[in-house]
Amino acid sequence: MLDVKKVRGGNGLDPIGAEVDEILASAEEAARVATKSFFDSFQTDPNPAALATWLETRVWREIDYVYLLNDQIRRYGMRLQRKHITLLAKQSFQEAEHYEDLGRVLENLGGTVPTAVPAQAQEWSDWLWDCMGRHHLAGIAAWYVSETSASGSFEPTFEGCGRHGYTDVVKCYKQIEIDEKFHTGLGRQILSTYTQTDEDRAEILRAMRGMQKIAWKTFTPENVAASMAARATPAAAAN
Amino acid sequence: MCAEPSVLDNIETTHSLQVLQTTTESDSVVSLELGTSDGRPMPEWQPGAHIDVMLANGLVRQYSLCGNYADRSRWRIAVLRDPSSRGGSQFIHASVRTGQRIQVAGPRNHFPLIAAERYLFIAGGIGITPILPMLQKASETGTPWTLVYGGRSRSSMAFLDNIRRYDSGNVFLIPQDECGHIDLERFLSRLRPQTAVYCCGPGPLIDAVETVCQTFPPAALHRERFSPRQRTEVADDGSFEVMLAKSGRVIQVAAGESLLSALEDAGYKVTNSCRAGICGTCLLNVLGGTPDHQDDLLSDDQRESGTMILPCVSRCKSSQLILDL
Numbered sequence: 001m002l003d004v005k006k007v008r009g010g011n012g013l014d015p016i017g018a019e020v021d022e023i024l025a026s027a028e029e030a031a032r033v034a035t036k037s038f039f040d041s042f043q044t045d046p047n048p049a050a051l052a053t054w055l056e057t058r059v060w061r062e063i064d065y066v067y068l069l070n071d072q073i074r075r076y077g078m079r080l081q082r083k084h085i086t087l088l089a090k091q092s093f094q095e096a097e098h099y100e101d102l103g104r105v106l107e108n109l110g111g112t113v114p115t116a117v118p119a120q121a122q123e124w125s126d127w128l129w130d131c132m133g134r135h136h137l138a139g140i141a142a143w144y145v146s147e148t149s150a151s152g153s154f155e156p157t158f159e160g161c162g163r164h165g166y167t168d169v170v171k172c173y174k175q176i177e178i179d180e181k182f183h184t185g186l187g188r189q190i191l192s193t194y195t196q197t198d199e200d201r202a203e204i205l206r207a208m209r210g211m212q213k214i215a216w217k218t219f220t221p222e223n224v225a226a227s228m229a230a231r232a233t234p235a236a237a238a239n
Numbered sequence: 240m241c242a243e244p245s246v247l248d249n250i251e252t253t254h255s256l257q258v259l260q261t262t263t264e265s266d267s268v269v270s271l272e273l274g275t276s277d278g279r280p281m282p283e284w285q286p287g288a289h290i291d292v293m294l295a296n297g298l299v300r301q302y303s304l305c306g307n308y309a310d311r312s313r314w315r316i317a318v319l320r321d322p323s324s325r326g327g328s329q330f331i332h333a334s335v336r337t338g339q340r341i342q343v344a345g346p347r348n349h350f351p352l353i354a355a356e357r358y359l360f361i362a363g364g365i366g367i368t369p370i371l372p373m374l375q376k377a378s379e380t381g382t383p384w385t386l387v388y389g390g391r392s393r394s395s396m397a398f399l400d401n402i403r404r405y406d407s408g409n410v411f412l413i414p415q416d417e418c419g420h421i422d423l424e425r426f427l428s429r430l431r432p433q434t435a436v437y438c439c440g441p442g443p444l445i446d447a448v449e450t451v452c453q454t455f456p457p458a459a460l461h462r463e464r465f466s467p468r469q470r471t472e473v474a475d476d477g478s479f480e481v482m483l484a485k486s487g488r489v490i491q492v493a494a495g496e497s498l499l500s501a502l503e504d505a506g507y508k509v510t511n512s513c514r515a516g517i518c519g520t521c522l523l524n525v526l527g528g529t530p531d532h533q534d535d536l537l538s539d540d541q542r543e544s545g546t547m548i549l550p551c552v553s554r555c556k557s558s559q560l561i562l563d564l
Contacts, residue, residue, distance in 0.1 A: 002519035008535040087515055094512070178510060182518035189517060189535060 012195025039160025363440025
């Protein structure tokens with residue numbers, strides 16, 4: 001398997017390359033551990049509603065990426081080579097496909113496809129958009145970490161869902177796994193190509209470090225339990 | 240050999256078979272009879288089928304099945320000792336012996352015998368191999384046929400005894416040292432309607448047959464080459480030819496067309512995502528030819544190895560690319 005972190009492009013990340021790779025590795029591992037933890041918990045109580053809740057924030061990420069990528073093009077696109085505008089648009093299209101496909105899976109599990117930021121994804125979404133507003137490369141840096149962290153979740157997801165016969169989830173994530181190679185490769189290439197100044201690098205590291213602290217959180221069983229409890233509370237009060 | 244595509248079959252069935260017998264069929268051709276060690280019946284096949292033979296030296300070669308297609312106890316292939324061999328035929332002649340096991344995949348058939356009112360079979364050299372079971376089939380169905388079989392010399396022409404069994408005045412043997420080249424005009428110019436022409440042999444023979452048959456209905460001529468059409472230079476317009484080693488298929492990649500698209504159009508599913516040389520998910524192994532790397536991902540060492548390519552953007556510097564597909 002080829003390593004998309006080594007994609008060709010400029011050398012703008014070279015001074016911070018080691019730290020960037022360390023952040024990515026750490027984010028990926030944190031997501032792997034959190035996902036494994038969720039499916040270990042799911043193994044003891046395989047409630048489809050829990051899996052649906054776990055997927056909910058992930059479904060939201062897909063559509064939030066669509067908004068973000070289109071805004072990236074709208075706000076900063078004229079600083080980019082035309083091929084990068086095309087590739088960002090292509091990524092946006094694929095994220096929309098993921099939103100649709102994962103949404104269908106979520107509905108099959110009895111869940112509801114989010115049309116607004118779920119509470120558990122609020123911190124993640126806020127950080128993404130905060131970075132986007134600050135700097136022309138910071139939004140990309142944040143989603144680069146977020147997408148890379150998702151890579152860590154694939155194997156535990158395949159294993160955990162496969163064990164319980166959720167083949168549609170596995171199939172969906174198999175395609176997402178393929179597309180994530182493109183997305184993370186593109187993120188790296190854009191950052192390497194357009195990063196020029198120390199200020200650029202500082203903003204990129206800020207965005208990446210911030211996302212590193214957040215990205216894994218929605219994968220945990222605790223996060224899922226909190227979401228389910230929050231949903232149950234108003235209903236209980238109504239009774 | 241390069242097969243005329245008619246049946247696309249990507250499903251690989253691999254068998255470990257034993258060499259039951261080797262037979263010298265001419266001064267440069269040896270046949271191998273292959274079977275299961277426990278006597279289980281072999282998969283069915285029809286005339287025109289071939290198998291992939293995975294040799295111990297790592298090479299994969301395609302050979303036509305040339306035995307009795309009704310006999311499920313054994314398959315027969317025949318191998319020409321080719322001085323210009325890239326390792327396949329030399330290896331078999333030097334190293335394969337009775338009792339050895341070899342891995343094969345298939346059979347597959349890209350050269351099937353269609354129903355016709357009559358047949359004209361034209362074989363050159365080892366190109367007789369896919370034709371042999373066709374003679375059997377045509378004889379069994381009572382379909383009239385004519386065979387024109389050429390070779391360097393009578394001693395180089397394999398399976399003459401088999402062929403004589405079918406001969407009722409419809410077999411024309413043309414050893415070049417006695418008769419010169421096959422007079423194609425003689426056999427093709429007065430062809431009766433509804434005759435299917437089957438041709439297998441070296442490239443120049445097939446090129447000549449194609450030239451004579453230019454005015455024939457498109458479905459009348461069926462041919463199978465030992466090797467892809469030889470192109471001596473890269474076309475000026477950037478088009479090139481791809482040979483798929485596992486099936487022997489040859490695909491033309493037009494100027495402006497991506498290799499990945501050409502493979503997809505030919506029915507091959509290749510994992511991909513970006514189609515821009517970034518994600519690496521469409522990576523394919525290269526067995527021959529010189530890739531023209533246009534991607535953004537392969538390292539210098541990977542590029543220089545010449546063993547891999549990202550077909551979404553990369554092309555070919557040589558006239559032909561051979562893929563492990």
